[in-house]
Amino acid sequence: MDWFVFFALLQDGITTGAIYLLLAIGLLIVFSVTRVIFVPQGDLLAFGTLTVAALQSGHLPGTLWLLDGVSALALIASLFQGRRAALRGVLAWGIYPAVVTAIAFVLAPRELPAISIILALAIVTPMGPLIWRFAFRPIANASVLALLILAMALHFVLIGLGLVFFGPEEAGAPPITDASFDLGSLNVSGQSLAVLACCGVLVLGLRWFFGATIHGKALRAAASDRLGARLVGIDASATGAVAFGLASFIAALAGVLIGAVTPLSYDAGFDIGLKGFVAAIMGGLVSYPMAAAGAILVGVLESLSSFWASAYREVIVFTLLIPVLVWLSLRSGSPEDRA
Amino acid sequence: MSRASPPPRLISGSTSDRLCVDGRVKPGHDGMLRTWTVSFAAAALIVMVPAILPTFYVTLLGYVGMATLVALGLVLLTGISGQTSFGQASFVGIAAYATTVLTKFFDAPPIAGLAAGLLLTGVVAWLLGLVTARLSGHFLALVSVAWGISFFSLFGTIPQLHGFNGIGNIPPLRLGPFSAVNLRVNLGIIWAAVVLIMAMSANLLDSRLGRAIRTLNGARLMGASVGIDTVRLSRTVFVLAALCAAIAGFLFAHFQRFVSPTPFSLGASIDYLFMVIIGGAGSLWGAPIGAALVVVLRDQFNDWVPRITGQAGNFESLVFALVVIVLLQRAPDGLLPLLMRFKRHAPPHAEPGDDAPPEQLPAPATIPGEELLALEAISRNFGGLAANRDVSFTVHASEIVALIGPNGAGKTTLFNVISGVLPPNSGSIRLFGASATHLSPRHVAALGLARTFQHVKLLPDRSVLENVALGAHLLGRAGLLRAMLRLDRAEETRLLSEARIQAMRAGIANVLLVPAGDLPLGQQRVVEIARALCLRPRLLLLDEPAAGLRLPEKQRLAALLRQLRAEGMGVLLVEHDMDFVMQLADRVVVMDFGQKIAEGPPERVQSDPAVMEAYLGGLT
Numbered sequence: 027m028d029w030f031v032f033f034a035l036l037q038d039g040i041t042t043g044a045i046y047l048l049l050a051i052g053l054l055i056v057f058s059v060t061r062v063i064f065v066p067q068g069d070l071l072a073f074g075t076l077t078v079a080a081l082q083s084g085h086l087p088g089t090l091w092l093l094d095g096v097s098a099l100a101l102i103a104s105l106f107q108g109r110r111a112a113l114r115g116v117l118a119w120g121i122y123p124a125v126v127t128a129i130a131f132v133l134a135p136r137e138l139p140a141i142s143i144i145l146a147l148a149i150v151t152p153m154g155p156l157i158w159r160f161a162f163r164p165i166a167n168a169s170v171l172a173l174l175i176l177a178m179a180l181h182f183v184l185i186g187l188g189l190v191f192f193g194p195e196e197a198g199a200p201p202i203t204d205a206s207f208d209l210g211s212l213n214v215s216g217q218s219l220a221v222l223a224c225c226g227v228l229v230l231g232l233r234w235f236f237g238a239t240i241h242g243k244a245l246r247a248a249a250s251d252r253l254g255a256r257l258v259g260i261d262a263s264a265t266g267a268v269a270f271g272l273a274s275f276i277a278a279l280a281g282v283l284i285g286a287v288t289p290l291s292y293d294a295g296f297d298i299g300l301k302g303f304v305a306a307i308m309g310g311l312v313s314y315p316m317a318a319a320g321a322i323l324v325g326v327l328e329s330l331s332s333f334w335a336s337a338y339r340e341v342i343v344f345t346l347l348i349p350v351l352v353w354l355s356l357r358s359g360s361p362e363d364r365a
Numbered sequence: 366m367s368r369a370s371p372p373p374r375l376i377s378g379s380t381s382d383r384l385c386v387d388g389r390v391k392p393g394h395d396g397m398l399r400t401w402t403v404s405f406a407a408a409a410l411i412v413m414v415p416a417i418l419p420t421f422y423v424t425l426l427g428y429v430g431m432a433t434l435v436a437l438g439l440v441l442l443t444g445i446s447g448q449t450s451f452g453q454a455s456f457v458g459i460a461a462y463a464t465t466v467l468t469k470f471f472d473a474p475p476i477a478g479l480a481a482g483l484l485l486t487g488v489v490a491w492l493l494g495l496v497t498a499r500l501s502g503h504f505l506a507l508v509s510v511a512w513g514i515s516f517f518s519l520f521g522t523i524p525q526l527h528g529f530n531g532i533g534n535i536p537p538l539r540l541g542p543f544s545a546v547n548l549r550v551n552l553g554i555i556w557a558a559v560v561l562i563m564a565m566s567a568n569l570l571d572s573r574l575g576r577a578i579r580t581l582n583g584a585r586l587m588g589a590s591v592g593i594d595t596v597r598l599s600r601t602v603f604v605l606a607a608l609c610a611a612i613a614g615f616l617f618a619h620f621q622r623f624v625s626p627t628p629f630s631l632g633a634s635i636d637y638l639f640m641v642i643i644g645g646a647g648s649l650w651g652a653p654i655g656a657a658l659v660v661v662l663r664d665q666f667n668d669w670v671p672r673i674t675g676q677a678g679n680f681e682s683l684v685f686a687l688v689v690i691v692l693l694q695r696a697p698d699g700l701l702p703l704l705m706r707f708k709r710h711a712p713p714h715a716e717p718g719d720d721a722p723p724e725q726l727p728a729p730a731t732i733p734g735e736e737l738l739a740l741e742a743i744s745r746n747f748g749g750l751a752a753n754r755d756v757s758f759t760v761h762a763s764e765i766v767a768l769i770g771p772n773g774a775g776k777t778t779l780f781n782v783i784s785g786v787l788p789p790n791s792g793s794i795r796l797f798g799a800s801a802t803h804l805s806p807r808h809v810a811a812l813g814l815a816r817t818f819q820h821v822k823l824l825p826d827r828s829v830l831e832n833v834a835l836g837a838h839l840l841g842r843a844g845l846l847r848a849m850l851r852l853d854r855a856e857e858t859r860l861l862s863e864a865r866i867q868a869m870r871a872g873i874a875n876v877l878l879v880p881a882g883d884l885p886l887g888q889q890r891v892v893e894i895a896r897a898l899c900l901r902p903r904l905l906l907l908d909e910p911a912a913g914l915r916l917p918e919k920q921r922l923a924a925l926l927r928q929l930r931a932e933g934m935g936v937l938l939v940e941h942d943m944d945f946v947m948q949l950a951d952r953v954v955v956m957d958f959g960q961k962i963a964e965g966p967p968e969r970v971q972s973d974p975a976v977m978e979a980y981l982g983g984l985t
Binding site: 169174175176178303304 | 443449506507635639682683685
C-alpha cells in the first residue's frame, strides 16, 4: 500500500468516523437522559438516506405517511391530557406534520437537492420524540435490560417498515458539494470536508445547547440525577422527548451525509449504528471527547481493513475492538456500578 | 404511573419450609410425595404427549424445548447474574456443527458428538470468559455482539462446513442398537433434557453457590466482602450458560438432521434474549414460558401474516416485534411475575421455635489482648483530594474501637482501604499479625475480617435468611456438581442453621422469610451485621450500624457488640450517634479532613479541644 492509497483510506476512515461520532453523540444523549440504548438510531439513519433518495427521484417517501399516521395518534392522545398538552399536541402533531406534508406535495416533484435534504430532516426528526412517546415513555422506569430489549424489538419494527417503504434496493443521497481540492498531490473531497464541517457545527451547537439554554441544562440535570431533576420540577417526559428528538435529528443528518458517500439499503443502519455504539462505549457512555476518539478509531480501522480483506471487514473491526474494550473495562474498575 | 411500580416481591419458600430452627432437615411426607408426584407426572407427560400429538405439534414442541434449553442458560446468565449476552446462538452453532462433523463425516456415535460439542463449546466459552468475566454491562453486551457476528461469519465461510448450503442427512440419535429416527422419540429426549437441566439449575440456585451467583448482579463488592470469588464465579456461570446452549445445539442437529449458519445468527441470539425477557428473566420458569411464546408466535405469524397481507417475508417480523413491544410495555419484568400474582402465597411469619436458645458457637480464635489490626501511616488520595493522610492506629482482640469524625472526614474511605476495596497510596496494614496492605477484599474476608456497608448492600428480592446465609459462604465447600445434584444438603443445612443462629443473635429471627428489601433501613443494617457474623470473624468492621435504629434496637445492638467483645472479637465501628459510641467504645479515634486528630478513651476524647473544634467549629 503506497502513501496515496493510505491517505485516501485515512480520509475515508475519518469521514465515516465523523458519522459514527454523530451517532455516538446521539446515543450518549439518549442513554444519559433516559437509560435507553437507542439501537434503532441506525435505522433512522437509513430512513434519512432513503427519504432523501425518494424525494430526489420525485416520490413522496413512505416515512412521510408514517409521520402523518403516528402524529395523528399522538395528537388524539394529547387531546385527552388537559388544555396545555392539547395545545402543544395540536402544534407538534397536528400543524407541523400538515405543513411538512403540504411542502412535500408541492416541492418534491421539483427534485431540488437542498429542499429534499431539509424535507428529509423535517420528516425523520419527529420520529425520535414519537418513538419516546409510544415505545419508551410507558415503561421509562423499567430496567436498562428491558429498555434495551425494547429498543431491539423497535429495530425490527423499523427495518420492517423500511422494507415496506423503500424496497430492498440501495439508494444514495445527493452530495452537498461536488468540489474537491488538490493538496499537493493528494486529493481531498469536498464532501469529506462538508461532513467534518457539519460534524463540527453540530458539536459546537450541542455545546451551546447544553451550556447556555434552559432545555439543555434541564437535560444535563436529568442525565446526572433523574430523581433530583424531577424533584426540582424538570419534566422527565419532556427531557426524554428532547433527547430522542436530538438523536433522531442527528441520525437523519448522518444519513443524509453518509448517503452521498455510500448508498444504503433499508437494513444497513444496524451495522452503522452498532459502530456508533462502539464509539459511544469507548467514551464509557459518559465522555464526549473519548467518544470522538473512539469514533475516528473505528472509522479508520474499518477503512484500512476493508482494503486488505473486505469480506472480513466487520469481523476484523469487532475483533480488534475486543482488546480495546477489555482495556477500557479494566481501567474503569470492578463492574459494581450497576447496583 | 402506577404500572411502573415494582411488582409484588416473591421469595423462595423452598429453602425455608423444610428447615426447623436447629437446622435439621425435616423431609416431610408432603414434600417427598409432591416431588415424586411431580417427577412421575413429568415422566408420564414426556412419554405420552409425543405419542399422541400430530406431527406439526411434535416439531413445534421440539423447537420450544430446544429454545428452552438455551433460554435456561440465559436466565442464569442474564436474569440472575446480570450479564447480557447477544451471542448464545453461536454456542448452539458450535455444538451443532461439532456433532454434525463427527457423526456424519467420521461416523462417530452421537454420544461422542455430544461430548465433543460440550467440550468445544466449554473451551470456547471459557476462553471468551477470560475476557468477559471482568466486563461490566454494556461492554459484555457489545463484545457478545462481536463474537455473535464473528462465529456466524465463520460458520458461513469455513469450506468444510458447506457454507450457507448447509449439511443435510445428519445421522439420527442412537444408543447401541436403538436409533431415534422417529421425531416423537426425539421430542421425548429433548424434553427429558429440559426437565433435567431445569431441575439441576433450580438445585444450583437453591444452594450456597446459587446465593453467591445472585451477588454477581450489581452486588459484586458485597460478594467479595463475604469471600466470594466473583470473577471466577461469573466465568463459571458464563460457561454453564454456554453448555446449556451446546446441549440444545446437539439436539438441534439430530432433530432437524440439517444444519446451516442461519439459526446461529445474531438475530437468533436476539430471539433468545426476547424469550428470557418476555418470560421473566428473574426465574427459571421464565425460560419455558418465553420460549413457548416466542416460538409459537413466530410460527403463527409466519403462517397467517402473509395470508392477510398477501406478501411473504415482509411483515412477519414487524408484527412479531410490535407484539414484543406491547408485551414488554405491559410486563417489563416478564410474564412470569404477572402470572405469579394469581398464585396465593403464604404470608411470611415467624416460625415456631424461633425463641429457642442459640446453640453454643465457637468463640473467635483470638488470644486476649492480641493485636488484630494495625494501620501505619495510611494515605489514600482521590485525584488531588487526600481522603486519608498518615492515619495510624490499632485494634486489639476484645476491644471496641469507634472511628468518629464529621462528614467527609474519610472514615468510609479508611474502611474501604482496610477491607481491601481500595489500595492505599502509601502506608501499611497488618492484619492478624501478617501484612495485608495489598490483599483483595475476598482474601481479607478469608483471613477473618467481616464488614458492613454504609449504603446497605443486600439482595433486596431474596429473603433475610438467604441474605444472612451469604455470610456463611466460606464455611461451605460444595461445588457446582454437588449443588446441581443436590448432594450438598448436609452442608446446606449447616450453613442455613448458622445463618439462623446469627440472625437470632442479631435479633431479626422474626423476619427471616421476609424479602430483605422490604425491611426498614435500620433493620437492613442489622441483616448486614448478621451476615458479617456468619463469617465468624475475628475482627468486625461496622459502618454506621446504629443509623436508623430505634432506641430499643440500639440497646439490643449494643448488648450484642458487648457480647462479641466478651467472646474475644475486635470491633471497629464508624458511628455518628455519640451516646451509642461513648457508652460502648473502649477507645475512640477521631478523624477530621482525612487526618487522625485525637485518640483515647471516650471521656478524654470528649474533652479534647481539637475534637470540640472539629465538631463545633471552635468555641474560643
